[in-house]
Amino acid sequence: MDPDPQTRRWAARDMLDHIHSSSVLVERLLQEKDVSVREVILTTLTCLGDTTAVRGLIDCLRSEDAALRNEAVSAMRLLPDVVAPVMQDLLHDADSDVRIFAVNILEALRHPRVEQWLCEVAEFDSEVNVCATAVDLLGEVGTPAALDALRKLKDRFAEEPYIQFAADLAISRIMHGMNGH
The missing domain is CATH 1.25.10 (Leucine-rich Repeat Variant)
Known part of the structure; x- marks a missing residue:
C-alpha cells in the first residue's frame, strides 16, 4: 500500500464504487495505523454494508487494538439490517x-x-x-x-x-x- 495516508484515504473512498471491495478494505483496516485512513475505510465499509463488511468488523472486535474495537462497534451500530442476523x-x-x-x-x-x-x-x-x-x-x-x-x-x-x-x-x-x- 502507498506510504502516503492521503493516497490511502482516497483509495478507500474510491472503493465505494466497487461493490465487492469489502474484503480488500477489511484486510487493510486490520493493518492500518493512520486514524484518518481507518475512518474512511470504516465509512466505506458502512456504506457498502454487506455481509463481508460485517464479518470483517466482527474480526475487529477480537483485535488487541482498543481503538479499532470501538470503531468497529460504532460502525456496526449503523448497520442494523446486516448486523441483526x-x-x-x-x-x-x-x-x-x-x-x-x-x-x-x-x-x-x-x-x-x-x-x-x-x-x-x-x-x-x-x-x-x-x-x-x-x-x-x-x-x-x-x-x-x-x-x-x-x-x-x-x-x-x-x-x-x-x-x-x-x-x-x-x-x-x-x-x-x-x-x-
Whole structure:
C-alpha cells in the first residue's frame, strides 16, 4: 500500500464504487495505523454494508487494538439490517469481551429485537460483566416485557451487589414508565 495516508484515504473512498471491495478494505483496516485512513475505510465499509463488511468488523472486535474495537462497534451500530442476523452468534460468542461488545452494539442498534436479545443475555449469560452491561441498557430501553428477565437475573446473581442495584434500578424505571411518570 502507498506510504502516503492521503493516497490511502482516497483509495478507500474510491472503493465505494466497487461493490465487492469489502474484503480488500477489511484486510487493510486490520493493518492500518493512520486514524484518518481507518475512518474512511470504516465509512466505506458502512456504506457498502454487506455481509463481508460485517464479518470483517466482527474480526475487529477480537483485535488487541482498543481503538479499532470501538470503531468497529460504532460502525456496526449503523448497520442494523446486516448486523441483526449475526447478533445471536455474537451474544453467544465464547469470548465474554465479544459478548460485551455485542451488547454495546445493541445500545444504538435500531432493531425490533434489541429488548429480546438483552433479556436473553440477562436470563442466560453466565458472565457477570456481560449481564451488567445488558442490565444497564435494559434500564434505558426495557419495557414490562423485560421484568421477568430482570428478576431472574437478580436471582442468578444474588451475591453480586452491582447486579442487584442495576436490576432494581431498571425495574424501577420500567415500573415508573408503566405508571406514566
